[in-house]
Amino acid sequence: MNQGEQKQATAIRRLAEARAGEPGALLPILHAIQDEIGYVPDTAVRIVAETLNLSRAEVHGVVTFYHFFRTKPAGKQTVYLCRAEACQSMGARALEDYARRKLNIDFHETTADGRFSLEPVYCLGNCACSPAVMVDETVYGRVTAQRLDEILK
Amino acid sequence: MATSTTVFVPVDTTARSLGADAVAAAIAAEATRRGVSVQVVRNGSRGLYWLEPLVEVVVDGTRMAYGPVAASDVVSLFDANFLSGAKHALALGPTEKIDYLARQTRLTFARVGIIDPLSLDDYRQHGGYRGLANALKMTGEQIVAAVADSGLRGRGGAAFPTGIKWKTVLGAPADQKYVVCNADEGDSGTFADRMIMESDPFVLIEGMTIGGVAVGATKGYVYIRAEYPQAIRTMRTAIETAKAAGYLGAGVQGSQYTFDLEVREAAGAYICGEETSLLESLEGKRGMVRYRPPLPAIKGLFGKPTIINNVMSLASVPVILDKGADFYKNFGSGRSRGTLTIQLTGNIKQGGLIEIAFGVPLREILYDFGGGTATGRPIRAVQSGGPLGAYMHPSQFDTLFDYEKFAAVGAMVGHGGLVVFDDTVDMAEQARFAMEFCAIESCGKCTPCRIGAVRGVEVIDRIRSGENATANLVLLRELCDTMISGSLCALGGMAPFPVMSVLNHFPEDMRARA
Incomplete structure (x- = not known):
């Protein structure tokens, strides 16, 4: 284990131990790890399993069940495109095609320069002003191709 | 010294998605530049979303609306003297008189858009915590009876009578009970839960507290979807405020009741809006649907009797306890x-x-x-x-x-x-999406949902490409029947409904593409 990995492992252990006593602690711990490190690295599965006295299979199963947890680093910013019905009714399918072409990546991928990751999302609760896009935690409404260009400048 | 004018600019996610933050900043800056005293309050949204950002100015006690306001409109609003409610191209008159709002009956949403969401004083001045005050003078049976008599049914979608759920939990002896709020509002076309949490979080806290008092639960969880970061932040802050003011914790409002509340962040699985799957998730597991029985009211979170209700159901409880079951039932x-x-x-x-x-x-x-x-x-x-x-x-x-x-x-x-x-919609594409979505979000526990949804996409693709269309249309209906009768929960059991509605009402779209 190199120094960076060592440091990461220490951080994961600290985050896991901080909440280990809470009932149903696994999801809060995984959130805490992703918030701090940006993703849930493989080493986290072993450390969290040890801390919570679970099998690695159980932790791996939870990490991979939920769409929100990522197991690889993301781009600097994550672009969530809503693909659900309300946005579809206002042209989300065309916007989705445009975003993929513009960024030259598919969903769950990161641009070559590491700036953007693209993720599908099924509803941001902004359905009266569709289509909706969220960049990190900022939501945008009535997004056109032109507006997407401005948002991703 | 000139008196300060109050200007409301919503802080709700949709208003912000249309530029409300820039509008609020522009109003404050322009006021400073002109040397006029303006107090900008970030309220919730009135829900007139096509008019957002909707700016309101208090003139002689009446709130005058302007919208939709862009940051670039702010100078002209000042020029027109909007601070005294003057005419402007964006002027909408008194907010309460806007037809869209005036024709509504706001009970659960009584304060939404009116108050500063995080001001406990605002909440109390607008009727907040009167329901809890009444509940604290009642027995658990009386509270449950009031909820049952009101006729309130689960607003999450299943429409199961809320009072019956509560009564079951009340009658289940246990050393620990829970109140869980399902705030995993994943349906496209919905945002009412988000609005309550962002615009009037204390009403949800009050509703859950009343639930805890009624059935003897001392701990509550609000399970909020990860796609709602602002709702999560607002609820967490409101819970801290309520705790500090003695509305949560040991001895709620000087009573013998204890009730603690915690926000848990979901992680992007639609299925966790299904109540048993949500409970699994809260326990730190994969969100796999449980078999019923046992009902969550008997064996719910961590195996204990649990009230689990949608945000809207719980947020409707305070007005029922405040104004009485009959008041609510009469609508x-x-x-x-x-x-x-x-x-x-x-x-x-x-x-x-x-x-x-x-x-x-x-x-x-x-x-x-x-x-x-x-x-x-x-x-x-x-x-x-x-x-x-x-x-x-x-x-x-x-x-x-x-x-x-x-x-x-x-x-x-x-x-x-x-x-x-x-009329530009392709209904076959919508039917396909219903199956695609079910395939993406299936928890995988039961076969009709896990496999059926994948096959559903394939069969629709075959119909659209003209491959044995007649036979495949029959097959699609049979598949829908199997999913409806054989699935464990509503995801696989209801995903066929949009598909069948397309087959029944829009058959002209269900044919080979040119």
Whole structure:
């Protein structure tokens, strides 16, 4: 284990131990790890399993069940495109095609320069002003191709 | 010293998604530049979303509305003297007189858009915590009876009587009970839960506290979807405020009751809106649906008796305890009592939140409130009740909003979400998406859902490519039947509904593509 990995492992252990006593602690711990490190690295599965006295299979199963947890680093910013019905009714399918072409990546991928990751999302609760896009935690409404260009400048 | 004028600029996610933060900053900056005293308050949204950002100015005690305001409009608003309610191209008159709002019956949403969401003083001044005060003088049985008598039914979509759930938990002896709020509002076309959490978080806290007092639960969890970061932040702050003021914790308001509340962040699985799957998730597991029985009311979170209700159901409890079961029950139609919070979305000119007594015709919502489509084209279909709800045909638009009346035409009120489509929609594509979505979000526990949804996409693709279309249409219906009768929960059991509605009402789209 190199120094960076060592440091990461220490951080994961600290985050896991901080909440280990809470009932149903696994999801809060995984959130805490992703918030701090940006993703849930493989080493986290072993450390969290040890801390919570679970099998690695159980932790791996939870990490991979939920769409929100990522197991690889993301781009600097994550672009969530809503693909659900309300946005579809206002042209989300065309916007989705445009975003993929513009960024030259598919969903769950990161641009070559590491700036953007693209993720599908099924509803941001902004359905009266569709289509909706969220960049990190900022939501945008009535997004056109032109507006997407401005948002991703 | 000149008196300060109060200006409201919403802090709600939708208002912010249309530039409300920039508007608030521009108003503050322009006021400073002109040397006028303005107090900018960030309120929740009134839910008139097509008018957001909706700016309100208090003039002689009346709130005057301007909207939709862009940051670039701010200088001209000052020039026109909007601070005294003067005329301007964006002026809408007194907010309460705007027809869209004036025609509503706001019970659950009584304070939404009016108060500063995080001001406990605002909350109390506008009727907050009166329901809890009454509840603390009642027995658990009396509280449960009030909720049952009000006729309140689960607003999350299943419409199960809330009072019966509570009564079951009350009657289940246990050393620990829980109150869980399902705030995993994943249906497209819905945002009422988000609005409550962002615009009036204390009403949800109060409703959950009343639930805890009623059944003897001392701990509550609000399970909020990760896609709602602002709702999560607002709820967490409000819970801290309520705790500090003695509304949560040991000895709620000087009583013998203890009730603690915690926000848990979901992680992007639609299935966790299903209550047993949500409980699994709260326990730190994969969100796999549980077999029933046992009911969550008997063996719920960590195996203990648990009240699990949607945000809207819990947020409706304070007004019922404040004004009485009869007050609430007197609104509505048939067995659908009280008010429904309709969320009018998609391709609609005037989208927003409409809280109204049950019994209103769908047509009135779409045309009188909504004003038709945003694109100006005819409405071809409306999906009601989320991604598992049927697509309604214009011939069904006279249906009254009522759980039973919607069910009678094969549709669903659900959580009150309406998604409007104009005549450019390809209904076969919508049917395909229903199956695709089910395949993406299936928890995988039961075969009809896990495999059926994948096969559903394939069969629809074959029909569209002209491959044995007649035989495959029969096969698709059989597949839908299997999923409906064989799935463990509503995801696989209802995903076929939108598909069947396309087969039944829009068969002309279910054919080979040119």
